[in-house]
Amino acid sequence: MNIFYKILNIAGVVFALWFAVTAWLWTYNGALYISYPFGLISLLILLFSPSKYGKKIMKYSLAIGFIVSMMALLFYR
Numbered sequence: 168m169n170i171f172y173k174i175l176n177i178a179g180v181v182f183a184l185w186f187a188v189t190a191w192l193w194t195y196n197g198a199l200y201i202s203y204p205f206g207l208i209s210l211l212i213l214l215f216s217p218s219k220y221g222k223k224i225m226k227y228s229l230a231i232g233f234i235v236s237m238m239a240l241l242f243y244r
Contacts, residue, residue, distance in 0.1 A: 172218035179212030180221040183228035190236035193243045198236060206232055 186206035192198050206229060213225045 169218065172216055173220050175212055176216055176218050176221045176225075179209045179216065180224050180228070182206070182209035182212070183225045183232070187228045187232035187235065190232040191239040193236075193239050198239075202232070202236070 182205040186202050186209060189202040190198055190206070192201055209225055210229060213222060213229070216222075
């Protein structure tokens with residue numbers, strides 16, 4: 168079962184990186200459909216996965232994505 172959680176955390180890292188890269192896409196509210204679902208899934212994996220593999224990368228990627236998204240909203244509006 169340990170390999171399952173490791174693969175789950177790898178998916179969480181990929182989703183968090185996708186969130187960090189695409190969080191600035193606020194044209195026509197694109198981030199709500201393209202970025203935020205992956206960020207939410209990654210956050211749930213971060214909170215509920217017992218494995219510690221990749222959690223530091225997930226935390227930093229989610230924080231960077233959130234900051235970039237908020238900055239993009241400030242410049243967009």
